[in-house]
Amino acid sequence: MNKELWEKAVAFHGHACPGLALGVRLCEFVQQELGVGVSPDEELVCIAETDSCPVDAVQAILGCTMGKGNLLCSRAGKTAYNFYDRGTGTSIRVVARRNTAELSREERRRQILESPLEDLFSTTEVKYPLPETARIFKTVTCAVCGEGVAEHMARLQDGGIVCPHCFRAYDR
Missing domain, CATH: 3.30.1330.130 (60s Ribosomal Protein L30; Chain: A;)
Structure with a gap:
C-alpha cells in the first residue's frame, strides 16, 4: 500500500x-x-x-x-x-x-x-450507462423563497418557478 x-x-x-x-x-x-x-x-x-x-x-x-x-x-x-x-x-x-x-x-x-x-x-459489468459530461445551467429565482436554483431543478407551481424545497408535491 x-x-x-x-x-x-x-x-x-x-x-x-x-x-x-x-x-x-x-x-x-x-x-x-x-x-x-x-x-x-x-x-x-x-x-x-x-x-x-x-x-x-x-x-x-x-x-x-x-x-x-x-x-x-x-x-x-x-x-x-x-x-x-x-x-x-x-x-x-x-x-x-x-x-x-x-x-x-x-x-x-x-x-x-x-x-x-x-x-x-x-x-x-457496470450497472449504469456512462453519464454525459457535466453541464452548466442557468440560475433562476424561486418565487417563494427568493433563492437561486439551477434551472434544471426548478419546478412550475401556481404559474411561477419554485425550487424543490418550496414545491408542494401533488402525488395522490
Missing part, C-alpha cells in the same frame, strides 16, 4: 477507519485495472453505489468529485463502484468482497491495508 496515498486520504477524510482503508485499496485496484491516475477533469467517472467512507478516498486519490461532475452516487446501499475511463472507453464495476470475520476496527483496518487486492475486490 502506498503510505503517501493513505495519509492524503486520512487528511481529506479526517480520521483513519476501515471504510477509508477500503477506499484507498479500491483506488489502488482501479488504478491497476484501468491504468489511470488522478483525474484532472472528467476523464475518470465514478458512480458510487454508497455514500460511505470509501467515497472520500475516491475523491482524494482519484480526483473524482461531485463538483467536477465525475462523481455520482446512486445510494443503492452496496459497497460497489462503477468506473468509466472516457479516454479509452473502458469501464469496470468493483465490488468489495464481504468479510464476516469478527474483528476490531483496528484489526479490520490493518487486514484491509495488508491484504492482496484480489482478496478484497471482485469485478462485474
Whole structure:
C-alpha cells in the first residue's frame, strides 16, 4: 500500500477507519485495472453505489468529485463502484468482497491495508450507462423563497418557478 496515498486520504477524510482503508485499496485496484491516475477533469467517472467512507478516498486519490461532475452516487446501499475511463472507453464495476470475520476496527483496518487486492475486490459489468459530461445551467429565482436554483431543478407551481424545497408535491 502506498503510505503517501493513505495519509492524503486520512487528511481529506479526517480520521483513519476501515471504510477509508477500503477506499484507498479500491483506488489502488482501479488504478491497476484501468491504468489511470488522478483525474484532472472528467476523464475518470465514478458512480458510487454508497455514500460511505470509501467515497472520500475516491475523491482524494482519484480526483473524482461531485463538483467536477465525475462523481455520482446512486445510494443503492452496496459497497460497489462503477468506473468509466472516457479516454479509452473502458469501464469496470468493483465490488468489495464481504468479510464476516469478527474483528476490531483496528484489526479490520490493518487486514484491509495488508491484504492482496484480489482478496478484497471482485469485478462485474457496470450497472449504469456512462453519464454525459457535466453541464452548466442557468440560475433562476424561486418565487417563494427568493433563492437561486439551477434551472434544471426548478419546478412550475401556481404559474411561477419554485425550487424543490418550496414545491408542494401533488402525488395522490
